[in-house]
Amino acid sequence: MKSVVVMNPKGGVGKSTLSTNIAGYFATRQHKVLLGDTDIQQSSKRWLANRPATLAAIQTWDYPADLVITAKPPESTTHLVIDTAASVAGWRLDKLIERADKIVVPLQPNFFDIQATYEFIQFLKSKKPKDQEKVQVIAMRVNPRTKAWHQLMDFAEKMNIFLLTYIRDTQNYSRFSSQGTTLFDVEASAFPSDYEQWGPLCEWLDN
Numbered sequence: 762m763k764s765v766v767v768m769n770p771k772g773g774v775g776k777s778t779l780s781t782n783i784a785g786y787f788a789t790r791q792h793k794v795l796l797g798d799t800d801i802q803q804s805s806k807r808w809l810a811n812r813p814a815t816l817a818a819i820q821t822w823d824y825p826a827d828l829v830i831t832a833k834p835p836e837s838t839t840h841l842v843i844d845t846a847a848s849v850a851g852w853r854l855d856k857l858i859e860r861a862d863k864i865v866v867p868l869q870p871n872f873f874d875i876q877a878t879y880e881f882i883q884f885l886k887s888k889k890p891k892d893q894e895k896v897q898v899i900a901m902r903v904n905p906r907t908k909a910w911h912q913l914m915d916f917a918e919k920m921n922i923f924l925l926t927y928i929r930d931t932q933n934y935s936r937f938s939s940q941g942t943t944l945f946d947v948e949a950s951a952f953p954s955d956y957e958q959w960g961p962l963c964e965w966l967d968n
Contacts, residue, residue, distance in 0.1 A: 799826045
């Protein structure tokens with residue numbers, strides 16, 4: 762079973778957007794996907810409740826947030842995706858890192874997000890340097906024409922943070938989330954730019 766954990770110690774950076782779309786990506790490739798939600802706001806679970814039954818199936822746990830951190834998926838599960846709460850720490854953070862095969866860290870183009878991301882990556886280095894090898898950082902809600910994007914790139918370079926790809930600032934993801942759908946439930950020809958941006962992340966997730 763492959764386990765993907767989406768985390769960042771800062772809230773409002775796009776964790777649920779990434780989690781649901783990663784789950785959708787795996788599901789549309791005929792994998793047996795379970796989407797866990799450790800946030801008491803339960804954004805991913807609410808999204809899943811709206812998912813049309815005609816689309817590729819994604820399962821979930823009907824557990825409190827803390828139990829999701831340690832729960833064992835059904836044996837039929839091939840891919841586990843976990844959406845995490847902001848400010849996750851202590852034993853919760855340790856357990857999530859331990860069970861993750863891959864960790865996806867979203868950040869938005871501002872100083873506070875990149876500082877939190879830098880501190881999180883330094884935390885990984887301080888505990889188990891090899892844990893950093895399973896981490897990729899994804900810039901969220903990006904407009905490459907803005908000053909904020911160029912500042913983000915400068916900060917990332919100075920702090921030695923590699924950005925695998927970026928997800929552009931578009932209302933498409935808001936529409937998908939309200940309908941219980943994902944980018945991967947629609948034809949690639951309808952959203953070519955978005956599919957292209959997801960390419961590096963999808964390739965890394967499949968390895």
